Amino acid sequence: MPWTAALKSTTRSAFTLERAYNEPKLALRGALGVAIVLFGALALGSPALATSAALGAFIAGTATFQRSYRPRPVLALGAAAGLSTSTFIGYLASPWPVLFVLVLGLWAFAAGLAWALGPTAGVVASTTVSVMLVVVSLPSSIPQAAEHAGVIAAGGIVQALLVLLLPVRRWGAQRDALADAYASMADYARRLRHDPFAPFDPEALMTARTAAALTRGQARRRPAELGGRRNPMERMRPVMAALADPRVGAAQEGPERDRAREILGAAAEILDVVARSIRTGLPTEVSDRTYRALAVPATGPVLTGPARQSALLLIGLLADAADSLEAPAATGRETSADEVGHLPRPSVTEMLPVAGHAVRRNWNRSSPVLRHALRVGAVAALGETIGLQLPFEHGYWAPLTAVMVMRPDFSQTYSRGVARIAGTVLGVLVASVVLLLSGPGTWVCAGLAVACIAGAYTTIRTGYAVMSACVTGYVVFLLAMDGSGVFSTGEQRVGQTLLGGALALAAYAVFPTWQTVRLPDRLAAYVEAGGRYAAAAVAVYGDPSAANRRAVRETLLDHRQARADLLTSSQQAAHEPVRHRGLRHSQVTAARSAMAALGRTALLLEAHLPAPQARPPLEPVPGAARFAGVLREETARAAQAVRLEQPVDLGAVRLHYDAWALEVAAPPPAGDATDAAVTAGAGAGTDPAELVLRDAGYLVDALEGLQKALGD
Known part of the structure; x- marks a missing residue:
């Protein structure tokens, strides 16, 4: 896809509203948590302290909206802990600009690695970087920095308590x-x-x-x-x-x-x-x-x-x-x-070894997560360096924008970048006009900020551009509570937002992670996983042990995951301005169709398998285990050929199948196996040997379709 078409596609998706995902009750609960923390901090402390508390409550509330199946209070508390830690460490380094830039870059790099744990961890970790940039400018001493870190944590605690006291669709x-x-x-x-x-x-x-x-x-x-x-x-x-x-x-x-x-x-x-x-x-x-x-x-x-x-x-x-x-x-x-x-999910204390394993698995140059971490760390440091050189009071808007829009893949980065820029500009302009025309006091600014955050929570799953406008208005009203200038800072925010968005988009163009070049590996993994699933479904007829029955289930799950990974990569690659020089789109489509037929036939084998407690028990089918081994080996060899971009040859599978059919004295259907089976219809018997041979014939047909798709 050309760059112009790719940018047009991602821009269109950036402004797409999905109204079906609005959750007003959740939005009201989150806004209530922000209001409690913001007005409480204003009553007991300074506007700067209230700003820190409100940012902590906002981000902790945002964490509860993420698509995670962990308890929502745990997400809020985890976000608050990360926010308070990042702000305190950032303040300790802030007196020395070079040290602060280094700390910021390392923290952003670590936040980028958090995507190895999933989107929820990645999003929450990214927010800790943005809050670090804003809050470190508010305190003036280490005790004040600790106080700001404490009220940020308090914001998360309030949001967690509200989730417990005002539940909305428990286990929803x-x-x-x-x-x-x-x-x-x-x-x-x-x-x-x-x-x-x-x-x-x-x-x-x-x-x-x-x-x-x-x-x-x-x-x-439960x-x-x-x-x-x-x-x-x-x-x-x-x-x-x-x-x-x-x-x-x-x-x-x-x-x-x-x-x-x-x-x-x-x-x-x-x-x-x-x-x-x-x-x-x-x-x-x-x-x-x-x-x-x-x-x-x-x-x-x-x-x-x-x-x-x-x-x-x-x-x-x-x-x-x-x-x-x-x-x-x-x-x-x-x-x-x-x-x-249900499956066992590690608790919070058990997550450390899991996190370490996930990071080690992605610690290689081809990993999208590691490349994203390097990008976001470098851009955060560069954006902050440029902001420090500019004669602006709040020079953090450029790195803040860059960090918040960057994602591990091209489509999301560019669509969010466009949406963030448009939403931030709109939010700054509207909020600045409101401040200039009304000149509100501290408490009115706080009320406007709560209204903005209610809008952000309402639209958090329905359109990133609209949410960005609400969040920007929220931050502008919070920073205006101390009565600082509005017009000049509004211009600065718009300019720095454009700069941060440009840095994010340029970083991906200079150091990309194209899913297009990963398609052969994803397709190879799909072929290999499909071969293991088909082999397990055949092997259980040769040895109907409990271990082989479990293997059918396990390989089916692997097959599903490999299919999902290929579909995700294909969808992301469709929006990228590059194309693969060896693997054609038509080949990927034909190969996916052949593998779908393979998976469907393996499902039929699984469906015809008698239950473990069936009487009489399943008698082992001679040669089934051997043919299963052939399937596993030949599909693994085909997967390696796909990775090396070489023609696929699966002719050995047909030869072994024909020999197996003669061995069992049940020759395969003459001509096309599918037509023969349709003619036979439901009148076929239920003998396991007959069923597995017939279904294995369809497996061979599917693999010949795969060879035809990738053999040229």
Whole structure:
């Protein structure tokens, strides 16, 4: 994409408003916390002290809006601790400009590394740099600096207490994540009724998995209706896909297809009801009409073979989900991770080793996080150096703007940069006009600041430009409480904001982290993860041990993550003003389609796998483990070829598959495997050897599609 088109695209996204994400109650609670701290500090101290307290309360409140599944009070307290520490250290170094610039650069570098822990940690760490720049100019002695650090921490404590005293939708984020996953599964069931090969986006399932990771304290307090529902819901996906797929499920047309559509429609209704129950926390009933749709027709079973097997399993899973609606509080104490439905999340004290491991993993030149940390550290130091040389009273607006807009990827940096510049200019102009025309006193300025922060909290998830304008007005009114000049500082802020935005954008242009050049590595990881998942699904037929069954689940999660990473990189690369010279966009698209077919077939293998307690138990299929090893090795070799930008050759997989089919005395379908399976329809048997051979044939077809996409 040319630079002009890339800038146009990112500018458009910068001014996009997403009204559906407004949360007025949360905004009012956050503004109330700022008001308590600001007016309290004004009553007990000076305007400078009140400014520090209000900035601490604002940033701590902002932390509670981040998309994190940790307790909101912990986020507020963590942000306050970082803010108070940064301001005190910054003040100690402020008498010596060279030392302060060095400390600022190192602190900004560390804040950039915090993105290794996730977006929430990265955003909160960035705010500590901005507050350091503002607050170090307010105290005049070390005791005053300690006092300012203390009131900043007090602002965070107030916000944390308000979260506890005025809760808004307790466990709301976790409820929404799990309910969205059920709703996405309901939508998938509806689409399967009309399109047996409908694609499925696992993003909602991945989000639900992230939300299910809890600390020990959270696990003890978690509502019963959030426990034990995620894994059974995920088991429905392969079963529904197996039922709808005409190759291995219901016939493409006729009574079997009608019955499959009826069951899928009932599944969608039940899943929607479960989603509503989880979202609200209230028991909900399923209609009798829906239950009747799941009952065996009066004329007897319509589905046969694997289709009937999938339908019975799906009906059982739906019955369990429906039963849990009637008495959600009856869920007892569980011990197994699969039964509990949540994963262990490290506590705050346990985060240090996790943080160290994350930083070490990103400590390499190709890491976007490390490159971002180097950029933001250098720009913060350079911006502060330029600000110190300018004859301005508040020379920190340039580095402040640069730090706040910079993100690890091009699209966000440029879109936020444009939005920040436009919002800051607008905020400065409006606030300056208000001050010039009304000449408000200290308390009126404080009231205007609270009104601005209420607007910022309201728009924090709906448009960065609007939020930037509100935040800028907030800072202007806070700094005006001591009666300092308005017009000259307004001009200075506009000019320095433009300078800071230009520094941020130029830094990315000079030292970029293009996702476009990372596409081969992301695609290779997707191919390798898909091969491991397919191999695990085949291997369990050769050795149905508990370890191999767990491997299917683990490799599926890796496959989902690799797919999500590739999609994210592809979306970011689409907005970058560069293109990859070796890997074409059409190749990436075709390879993704082939890997999607591979993943879908692995799901079918998983769906046809009998339960561990099934009687009779699954008899090992000869040669399955060996073919699984071939799949794993050949896809790993193909992934390496993708990384080296070499043609992919997967012909050995077809040769080994043909030999395996002859060994089991069940030759593969003649001609195209897909057509043969559709002709056979649901009349195929349920013998494990027959099922795994047939599905493995589809795996080979998918890998041949991958070779065709990347073999030229």
